[in-house]
Amino acid sequence: MDLEAFLRDHGIIATRHSHPPVMTVEESERLVPKLPGAKTKNLFLRDKKGARHFLVTVPHDLPVDLNALGSALDADRLGFASLERLAKHLGIMPGSVSLLALVNDAAAAVEFVIDRTLWDAPAVQAHPLVNDATMVIPHADLERFLAATGHAPRVLELVRLVDVHKSFGTVEVLCGISLDVGKGEAICIIGPSGSGKSTLLRCINGLVGIDRGEIHVGPHAVHRLHKDAEMVALRKDVSIVFQQYNLFPHRTALENVMMAPVDVLKQPKVEVEERAYSLLAKVRLTGKEKNYPGELSGGEQQRVAIARALAMRPQVMLFDEVTAALDPETRKEVLVTIRQLIDEGMTSILVTHEMAFAREIAQHVYFTDQGLIVEHGPPARLFGDPQKMRTRAFLEQVL
């Protein structure tokens, strides 16, 4: 079966394009042999710590001298810098991280490019690696394509939960939750009240300890942290925004944003102040820096809370029903702020009752009920064609 037929059979409309293909090692190992007539030669990309691996898959007949490519990319042919370096070489910055699949017509190789903006860049079009023998699958079809080839669309897992259990007394709140969040991904957790969604978030940043299972956030094994001092390192990487904002009422908006970086991270005050001003500007609160939380509306307070969380420069943001306490008008301004963050590539886990918002921004949606993940999938499928009775019943109630 040839590639075009394969794509056609799965209803994926691909366009011809050309691109330097990049995919993860695991993805390529699993995927390449499955495709008809895959004949490729591979280049490994590795960052200095060896923590991330990328595989550049090029068609075997692509007229590329790997040694020349290696030196062009300032690395040897087996290992050179990470994707960021490649992207930089191509003249673009890997800001918004997302998946893009490219299928090469000539060699029928599947390639994953990790930056959505990458391939529109003129430098990419002009690059010698790029030719017109590549098929491009539109981003919108990517999920379907990956499903058809039996793959989860994961680039790098930043957050990984394995079989997490938690009880409060005799009440089991989490009964074996597993989920993964890739770097730069936004996922939403939806479900009825009391289904353990908020507890789940609190487990991820160690506010609540778990009874069984594993939680990994980047390099931190959260389930093994017990002491306060160990938690501190985790919480520098994970920020949470609460439903009730929880600003410090005795400090101004600016001071709320500045406190943790100055007192905890011991960063110079002048530098932090500058950053705090620009963060408050980012959440559109310029002019309210000197106001106390009590003088701000709910939506404004929540945006200060977002700026305060961002001031730690976290790897992951957790949003715990952040709009639930707001009126519809202020709700929107908070959602706009969150969407902007997600568009900029902030890895985010959102517990929310805003179904329309979840559908729009999430790469993946999890429906939980009674401490279990009932169903999960890309938003289009979960909202459009839910498989489980429970999911359907819930969505009928809320939509």
Place this chain on the structure above:
Amino acid sequence: MLTSRAGVALLAAFVASIVVAQVQAIPGQPSVVELLVKWTPLLAKGFLFNLLISFFAMLVGTLAGVLLGSARISPRPPVRGMSWIVVQFFRNAPWLVLLFFVMFLLPFEFHVGGTTIPFPDWIKATLGLALPIMANVAEILRGAVQSIPTAQWDAARSLAFSRRQTLWKIILPQCVKRMLPPWMNWYAILTMATTLASIVGVSEVMTLTLRITNAEGRTDLLIPIYSYVLLWFFVYCWPISLMTRRLEARYEVR
């Protein structure tokens, strides 16, 4: 609670006692009013001494109370238990007993190296009065800390603040407002209690009053002079009480 009605009653009693004394006055003796005027400077000195004792006792009691209160909310059970015992002991022991306790427990002078540092009675009395204040401030602090929503702790922890940093930078500053009214109330109580120091021989206003009445040997002076002193305490403590109630009312509606 000191009310303005009590103040009016006190004033009326004072005036009435003077009138009665004047009516019963024996000709040729100086009038009660003259005597009061004569002794006012000395009484004022004594009264200032009472205030001095109250300031220092409040200062020492508050500082020690904050430390003891921090121990009361410690995550370590032994620390919590020990501090609970200390607080219960000093809150429930009669102040006068504590005062005697300190008077007889502490030496009247210290020998450090070759020098002798005197340890006058009034300082001992101050420490004795600071003890119940310490215990009560500790309870105020514990109550105030526990009245701060746990969400504040969660927010601080999730911003990587340690427990100590959370307590000192986030929780306690918010407690100050809530602690102020009961703290002021205890100050008023303490000021009135400084007269206990007369029993252990400190020359404060009550001791002086007693000496004056002894020196004058006039029974008709007794009621006017004591109600005079009482009036002073009222004039000093009443505004504090008033302000306390105002602050309480303001924070109640929050």
